[in-house]
Amino acid sequence: MSEMTKAMSQETAGIPRKWIILGVVKGVLLLVAVGVVFSLYGCNTVRGIGQDIEKAGDAIQRSTR
16 A cells, blocks of 8 residues: 555544545535625625616716716
């Protein structure tokens, strides 16, 4: 066995490999879910800024008439 394999087998002694993989998968899914939530909030923020700029542009156009 290589040194890395020996070290990994010593670290995970007594814990079934499938539980370790399941824990990693859960962690990745949690990170993806958090990313999606922040993305949705970001989209709402960008949309709001776009609407504010559009209203400002309309106000400038009205004032020049």
